[in-house]
Amino acid sequence: MTMIASPxxxxxxxxxxxxxxxxLVASVSDLVKAEEKYGAxxxxxGWSDNPLIFVAIGGDGTVTxxxxxxxxxxxxxxGMPLIVADELxxxxxxxxxxxxxxDEEKYGNQDTDGSRSxxxxxxxxxRCGAAARTMLEQAAAQVWNVPVAQxxxxxxxxxxxxxxxxxxxxxLAQRAAKLPVPxxxxxxxxxxxxxxxxxxxxxxLADGWDIATGxxxxxxxxxxxxxxxxxxxxxxxxxxxxxxxxxxxxxKIPGVVKVMRLQANAQKAxxxxxxxxxxxxxxxxxxxxxxxxxxxQWDEGPNGSYDSSSYRAELEHAARQPGKVLRSSGDFDGALxxxxxxxxxxxxxxxxxxxxxxxxxxLARIVDGRCEVWAPxxxxxxxxxxxxxxLGISPENVTVHVTLLGGGFGRKxxxxxxxxxxxxxxxxxxxxxxxxxTREDDLxxxxxxxxxxxxxxxxxxxxxxxVAWMHRSVAPSIAATFGPDPKHxxxxxxxxxxxxxxxxxxxxxxxxxxxxxHTRVGWFRSVSNIPHAFAVQSFIAExxxxxxxxxxxxxxxxxxxxxxIDPTAMGDSWNHGESPKRYPVDTARLRRVIEVATREARWxxxxxxxxxxxxxxxxxxxxxxxxxxxxxxxxKGEIEIPSVDxxxxxxxxxxxxxxRSQLEGAxxxxxxxxxxxxxxxxxxxxxxxNFNSYRVMRMNEAPRDIRVHLLPTSDWSIPLGxxxxxxxxxxxxxxxxxxxxxxxxxxxxxxxxxQLRRV
Amino acid sequence: xxxxxxxxxxxxxxxxxxxxxxxxxDHLGMTGTKFGCGMALCGACTVHVDGKxxxxxxxxxxxxxxxxxxxxxxxxxxxxxEALQQAWVALNVPQCGYCQAGQIMSAAALLASSSQPTDLDxxxxxxxxxxxxxxxxxxxxxxxxxALRMPKLDLVEGAK
Numbered sequence: 001m002t003m004i005a006s007p008x009x010x011x012x013x014x015x016x017x018x019x020x021x022x023x024l025v026a027s028v029s030d031l032v033k034a035e036e037k038y039g040a041x042x043x044x045x046g047w048s049d050n051p052l053i054f055v056a057i058g059g060d061g062t063v064t065x066x067x068x069x070x071x072x073x074x075x076x077x078x079g080m081p082l083i084v085a086d087e088l089x090x091x092x093x094x095x096x097x098x099x100x101x102x103d104e105e106k107y108g109n110q111d112t113d114g115s116r117s118x119x120x121x122x123x124x125x126x127r128c129g130a131a132a133r134t135m136l137e138q139a140a141a142q143v144w145n146v147p148v149a150q151x152x153x154x155x156x157x158x159x160x161x162x163x164x165x166x167x168x169x170x171x172l173a174q175r176a177a178k179l180p181v182p183x184x185x186x187x188x189x190x191x192x193x194x195x196x197x198x199x200x201x202x203x204x205l206a207d208g209w210d211i212a213t214g215x216x217x218x219x220x221x222x223x224x225x226x227x228x229x230x231x232x233x234x235x236x237x238x239x240x241x242x243x244x245x246x247x248x249x250x251x252k253i254p255g256v257v258k259v260m261r262l263q264a265n266a267q268k269a270x271x272x273x274x275x276x277x278x279x280x281x282x283x284x285x286x287x288x289x290x291x292x293x294x295x296x297q298w299d300e301g302p303n304g305s306y307d308s309s310s311y312r313a314e315l316e317h318a319a320r321q322p323g324k325v326l327r328s329s330g331d332f333d334g335a336l337x338x339x340x341x342x343x344x345x346x347x348x349x350x351x352x353x354x355x356x357x358x359x360x361x362x363l364a365r366i367v368d369g370r371c372e373v374w375a376p377x378x379x380x381x382x383x384x385x386x387x388x389x390x391l392g393i394s395p396e397n398v399t400v401h402v403t404l405l406g407g408g409f410g411r412k413x414x415x416x417x418x419x420x421x422x423x424x425x426x427x428x429x430x431x432x433x434x435x436x437x438t439r440e441d442d443l444x445x446x447x448x449x450x451x452x453x454x455x456x457x458x459x460x461x462x463x464x465x466x467v468a469w470m471h472r473s474v475a476p477s478i479a480a481t482f483g484p485d486p487k488h489x490x491x492x493x494x495x496x497x498x499x500x501x502x503x504x505x506x507x508x509x510x511x512x513x514x515x516x517x518h519t520r521v522g523w524f525r526s527v528s529n530i531p532h533a534f535a536v537q538s539f540i541a542e543x544x545x546x547x548x549x550x551x552x553x554x555x556x557x558x559x560x561x562x563x564x565i566d567p568t569a570m571g572d573s574w575n576h577g578e579s580p581k582r583y584p585v586d587t588a589r590l591r592r593v594i595e596v597a598t599r600e601a602r603w604x605x606x607x608x609x610x611x612x613x614x615x616x617x618x619x620x621x622x623x624x625x626x627x628x629x630x631x632x633x634x635x636k637g638e639i640e641i642p643s644v645d646x647x648x649x650x651x652x653x654x655x656x657x658x659x660r661s662q663l664e665g666a667x668x669x670x671x672x673x674x675x676x677x678x679x680x681x682x683x684x685x686x687x688x689x690n691f692n693s694y695r696v697m698r699m700n701e702a703p704r705d706i707r708v709h710l711l712p713t714s715d716w717s718i719p720l721g722x723x724x725x726x727x728x729x730x731x732x733x734x735x736x737x738x739x740x741x742x743x744x745x746x747x748x749x750x751x752x753x754x755q756l757r758r759v
Numbered sequence: 760x761x762x763x764x765x766x767x768x769x770x771x772x773x774x775x776x777x778x779x780x781x782x783x784x785d786h787l788g789m790t791g792t793k794f795g796c797g798m799a800l801c802g803a804c805t806v807h808v809d810g811k812x813x814x815x816x817x818x819x820x821x822x823x824x825x826x827x828x829x830x831x832x833x834x835x836x837x838x839x840x841e842a843l844q845q846a847w848v849a850l851n852v853p854q855c856g857y858c859q860a861g862q863i864m865s866a867a868a869l870l871a872s873s874s875q876p877t878d879l880d881x882x883x884x885x886x887x888x889x890x891x892x893x894x895x896x897x898x899x900x901x902x903x904x905x906a907l908r909m910p911k912l913d914l915v916e917g918a919k
Contacts, residue, residue: 214791406857668893
């Protein structure tokens with residue numbers, strides 16, 4: 001039984017601590033509180049900057065750089081190595097990139113989430129490259145028998161200027177590798193003016209050509225000799241069990257090799273597989289046919305009655321009563337009672353599914369008690385440890401090969417699919433088994449984005465100034481996936497745009513009434529920032545309209561004077577895991593992105609009838625984003641989105657080209673969830689099956705013109721911000737604010753679907 | 760039966776009802792063609808049959824005897840395919856890249872029939888290919904770039 005008890009603890013420590021779930025569980029809170037560490041220091045297994053681990057140089061001078069984070073489209077396999085290559089003075093055309101397997105003790109933390117790979121590893125990777133360069137310089141100095149100060153590295157060679165001698169890195173590699181790694185404080189890092197690749201955005205994608213020619217290998221493409229193929233029929237509900245299985249017909253299908261049961265610990269979700277019936281076959285198609293022929297009765301358990309419409313009513317009820325007070329300043333009730341106008345609004349945002357284009361898939365085999373897994377995982381080490389735990393072997397006996405990820409967005413931080421492959425392989429005596437999820441599996445059994453009701457009330461004085469503000473947020477917590485349901489949003493969830501409201505409002509109260517979780521809730525790109533930003537940014541626009549003010553002017557006025565806000569002063573103990581001193585909330589930076597986005601979108605211009613511009617801004621992942629969406633609503637209520645302007649400040653950008661692409665993608669994802677993104681439950685079952693009922697944005701619906709305005713900085717002393725997620729939160733409210741400007745219709749419920757349709 | 764794929768003949772070992780997608784991926788090891796939905800809704804599995812873009816996840820191999828199948832592994836041998844692949848790299852189109860093989864196959868069929876497609880032509884040809892990362896603006900730009908740079912052969916396709 002200890003085998004079952006320990007995964008939750010490990011997951012608590014690794015996953016929730018990483019996300020700042022500091023006081024989630026009384027039994028571990030003291031332990032976690034003891035370490036006040038921030039950034040990469042605060043992550044499990046921290047960081048490494050050891051060049052002997054990350055860099056190898058061949059006799060021909062080929063430099064191989066190890067990437068220990070997972071590539072899911074954010075560009076980490078280009079961005080991380082270019083940092084090393086820059087300090088190393090390597091010629092990028094002679095650099096090869098290789099992917100690290102799961103091994104955090106060796107590489108440092110590998111969780112690829114929270115928009116933090118670059119900001120946590122920029123400095124370690126610079127030191128790593130600088131140390132390798134120093135070792136090559138020392139090796140050359142030894143060869144020539146000159147002081148090391150007389151040599152310098154440039155363009156893949158070390159040069160002795162005085163004598164005109166030059167040695168290629170390939171000629172120095174063996175000797176350099178035998179030298180001790182220089183001490184950190186002895187390293188000479190480049191000045192930004194010397195950067196070759198950092199900040200330039202001119203480095204070709206590491207996998208660009210392989211992707212364009214179909215050679216790139218994703219998890220679902222993994223192969224092994226003698227491999228079998230499997231699909232699994234999973235419990236439609238969290239906590240459901242198999243009541244009975246009749247596999248007679250399935251087993252008659254030629255090519256079906258085996259039908260097996262997977263049990264689940266019903267008490268909590270964790271990352272474990274759901275209960276299910278696996279069909280192992282000679283190819284994926286046969287496995288699917290076999291699964292279709294199964295007759296399964298489920299005991300659906302307590303979540304078998306989960307229903308989205310009645311649950312929404314529950315959340316609304318909770319949102320209309322007082323709840324746990326998270327933050328309070330001034331006297332909200334008193335100020336509201338004296339206000340000239342009282343405004344209130346309630347917003348609803350449903351569950352959404354990640355729908356990565358590559359559905360979850362993994363290959364596993366077991367040979368001589370050692371398991372090998374190939375998986376598109378955002379959490380390599382967690383995958384390794386969880387596979388080990390479920391097989392009852394030690395993590396040292398599990399190798400996780402990290403493939404390319406065909407999309408991640410948080411779904412692939414949860415390695416249930418890799419555990420499934422390992423369990424099925426064990427059932428087959430260790431033969432390689434590849435588990436593939438169909439799209440229906442993916443939509444039915446996701447770790448869904450939370451669902452929420454956001455209730456806001458405000459008072460305006462006679463001049464239209466906000467004098468009172470109250471925000472109640474009600475949503476099931478991700479923490480319920482890992483342990484007893486806390487019924488309240490965890491620190492890392494309230495720290496995503498709820499408690500850390502950076503506006504200048506004297507009388508303020510923020511509350512979080514209880515909500516109970518009934519399904520697997522998990523991280524979805526930008527997480528709780530989505531509902532919080534939607535509510536706050538929509539409500540500010542509503543207040544501006546009520547005050548008959550220009551939305552931008554009203555927003556900037558509400559932001560107040562330029563100031564650095566200590567997140568802890570707002571009750572935010574999390575701050576995206578970063579030091580509140582190093583990363584205060586800078587209202588000047590938020591102001592600047594609002595100014596740039598509105599200027600570039602030509603805010604204030606006269607729009608034709610049926611067209612409008614909408615604005616929203618949000619601080620998340622220690623970065624600042626503002627968006628202006630242009631929309632047209634025709635007489636039938638059909639929406640077109642010709643253009644979007646996004647202004648973004650994440651501090652200095654290591655690879656501006658990929659930052660830009662992340663923002664472009666975030667616009668599409670934000671619009672997509674605003675227009676059509678919704679997962680609903682009825683009698684415990686997800687109602688959407690595939691891309692016909694769970695619609696995502698297509699090319700003909702996407703804005704033709706997405707203009708990303710990166711705020712330039714040449715000051716590399718500004719700490720780096722995240723880039724993968726912060727583009728998403730302002731998009732949905734900016735769209736709905738634009739719809740209001742275009743049509744006078746206020747959208748308070750996501751997705752928009754046909755709310756604007758006029759029959 | 761035999762299948763003619765990218766100019767080579769392959770002997771089929773799977774059942775005739777098996778969709779081409781799974782024959783390519785599971786039996787022939789040609790994993791460039793991707794699985795995304797199984798219902799011709801996302802375009803990740805797009806290949807060409809006799810030059811037309813089709814979704815390999817819903818076409819049984821039994822219907823493909825004697826037909827010329829082209830996949831992402833072979834499209835670079837054609838002028839549109841090569842031009843598109845180069846444009847994709849030049850504009851850094853991919854993010855995760857998973858859907859891009861299908862995108863290129865749909866775009867190649869478009870360019871084969873329409874050498875200078877309009878935005879509406881592009882919308883019509885590409886609406887069946889989902890990119891969850893949101894690379895649509897770059898896909899559009901890359902198609903236009905490839906169209907401009909494609910070798911101008913005998914463009915006697917006045918029919919279009």
